[in-house]
Amino acid sequence: MKKPKLLIIVLFQNLVDEEPYYARNPAPPLPGILLAGMTPPIVEVEVLHEMVRPIDYNNDADFIAISFMDYLSPHAYQVAERFRIMGKTVIGGGKFASTHPDNVQPHFDSILVGEAQSIWPQMVQDMVKGKLKKRYEAGLSPSLDNIPPPRYDLVEKKYFTPIVTEATRGCPHSCTYCQLNIVRTPHRKRPIQDVICDLKNTKGLPWYKKKTVMLLDNNLGGDIKYAKDLLKEIAKLKFWGIGTQFSIECLRDDEFVDALSNANCRMAFLGMESLNEESLRDVQKKQNKVEEYKEYFDKLNRKGILTFSGLMFALDKDTKAYYDSLPEKLDEVGCSVILPSISIPLYGTPLYFKAKSEGRLIDGDLSHFEGDHVLFKHKHLTEDEIYEAYRSVNKIFYSWINIFKRWLRFLYKQSKQESVQQFILKMLITTVIYFKLSIFQRHHAQKRVFSRVKSRRKEMITNAKSKFYENPITV
Numbered sequence: 001m002k003k004p005k006l007l008i009i010v011l012f013q014n015l016v017d018e019e020p021y022y023a024r025n026p027a028p029p030l031p032g033i034l035l036a037g038m039t040p041p042i043v044e045v046e047v048l049h050e051m052v053r054p055i056d057y058n059n060d061a062d063f064i065a066i067s068f069m070d071y072l073s074p075h076a077y078q079v080a081e082r083f084r085i086m087g088k089t090v091i092g093g094g095k096f097a098s099t100h101p102d103n104v105q106p107h108f109d110s111i112l113v114g115e116a117q118s119i120w121p122q123m124v125q126d127m128v129k130g131k132l133k134k135r136y137e138a139g140l141s142p143s144l145d146n147i148p149p150p151r152y153d154l155v156e157k158k159y160f161t162p163i164v165t166e167a168t169r170g171c172p173h174s175c176t177y178c179q180l181n182i183v184r185t186p187h188r189k190r191p192i193q194d195v196i197c198d199l200k201n202t203k204g205l206p207w208y209k210k211k212t213v214m215l216l217d218n219n220l221g222g223d224i225k226y227a228k229d230l231l232k233e234i235a236k237l238k239f240w241g242i243g244t245q246f247s248i249e250c251l252r253d254d255e256f257v258d259a260l261s262n263a264n265c266r267m268a269f270l271g272m273e274s275l276n277e278e279s280l281r282d283v284q285k286k287q288n289k290v291e292e293y294k295e296y297f298d299k300l301n302r303k304g305i306l307t308f309s310g311l312m313f314a315l316d317k318d319t320k321a322y323y324d325s326l327p328e329k330l331d332e333v334g335c336s337v338i339l340p341s342i343s344i345p346l347y348g349t350p351l352y353f354k355a356k357s358e359g360r361l362i363d364g365d366l367s368h369f370e371g372d373h374v375l376f377k378h379k380h381l382t383e384d385e386i387y388e389a390y391r392s393v394n395k396i397f398y399s400w401i402n403i404f405k406r407w408l409r410f411l412y413k414q415s416k417q418e419s420v421q422q423f424i425l426k427m428l429i430t431t432v433i434y435f436k437l438s439i440f441q442r443h444h445a446q447k448r449v450f451s452r453v454k455s456r457r458k459e460m461i462t463n464a465k466s467k468f469y470e471n472p473i474t475v
């Protein structure tokens with residue numbers, strides 16, 4: 001007998017209708033394929049990543065599961081409504097559903113609150129029997145032992161790096177804007193052998209897609225000893241390149257840097273966030289010290305590891321003088337690639353409560369919570385000044401001349417410690433990653449920052465008293 005079909009949709013970066021999937025990443029987000037891996041074989045499963053493929057509403061699935069983040073919630077509700085009108089059963093889940101379930105639940109037949117591993121198999125059983133409850137709660141921090149490997153065989157072919165996983169969840173730090181600080185949970189680690197098992201579960205993938213890996217932890221270095229032990233095991237798998245993400249102070253530990261290098265780490269995403277010490281202190285990012293950045297970036301670059309660094313605008317202690325000096329400061333510290341964004345007061349974070357209590361929230365449209373909008377009134381700067389600084393830094397950093405200059409500087413810093421073949425492979429991989437990231441960020445700046453800043457600003461002023469704040473969320 002034919003099994004019923006479950007379609008898992010991962011909504012992502014559907015920023016504007018006419019351009020739904022320009023945000024092309026080399027690797028997929030983890031939730032869709034992870035959920036597929038946990039799904040009992042009583043249903044057939046398909047995973048659709050909206051980042052690379054539009055939603056086909058005439059698909060043959062009986063059940064739809066939608067995973068989404070905060071800024072995608074208005075879009076998620078529309079997608080769910082369309083499927084529900086067609087008679088399909090629709091389940092919602094993800095970070096926003098887990099932190100604000102009362103707001104999300106009315107839009108779905110059922111929602112999953114929290115981490116799926118302990119509750120999803122039961123939910124699928126109930127779904128097939130037609131006995132779904134309105135809400136399933138997984139508890140705050142269920143065990144991370146024995147999570148089945150993600151279904152890499154279901155990753156869209158367009159992704160160059162289908163092998164993505166995570167070793168840890170949570171973070172020991174308390175940055176006031178971070179989603180992890182809406183509901184704090186302990187930093188937890190998976191058994192190292194489970195992570196290795198994921199990375200080996202590559203049957204059916206073409207050989208060249210088995211060579212690169214992304215570890216999508218919030219902070220791989222939350223327990224530095226664990227991270228080093230894990231990287232030692234990963235090094236044995238001899239990947240051509242891995243990418244990972246960790247808190248910047250981990251780079252004080254030279255053994256950690258060596259472990260990254262030995263595992264062939266080629267790209268590290270770092271929450272640099274600001275080169276303004278006062279702003280860092282203000283958002284409780286105490287682990288970052290601006291005067292250490294240059295040394296850390298140099299350490300990584302010398303080992304052939306590119307840095308991809310978050311950079312936030314509109315932090316309360318920022319000033320016009322700081323923004324004027326920012327392009328030069330970025331050049332001095334030697335970031336390879338930056339991910340600029342305007343700070344987001346995510347609902348329920350300490351940053352949100354602060355802005356709310358001071359009556360400074362000015363835009364409640366959740367679809368604007370993507371990092372390109374000014375959402376709360378700044379203490380010293382006007383919206384125009386913030387948008388102008390955002391535009392100007394993007395423009396200077398991502399000019400072709402600066403992109404090439406940084407690439408040459410990265411090549412120049414290399415200390416050659418391996419065979420000629422290994423060195424050439426390292427340089428090839430880092431060059432591809434560097435230009436892919438830089439060109440994507442340049443494209444983002446052109447599409448989302450330069451041409452849209454003005455129209456978005458007007459739109460924001462019109463919507464200043466949005467319905468959302470007339471009916472604020474209860475957190």
Ligand code: SF4
Binds near residue numbers: 219247
């Ligand atoms: S270091 Fe990163 S993951 Fe940890 S709390 Fe701060 S922003 Fe969140």
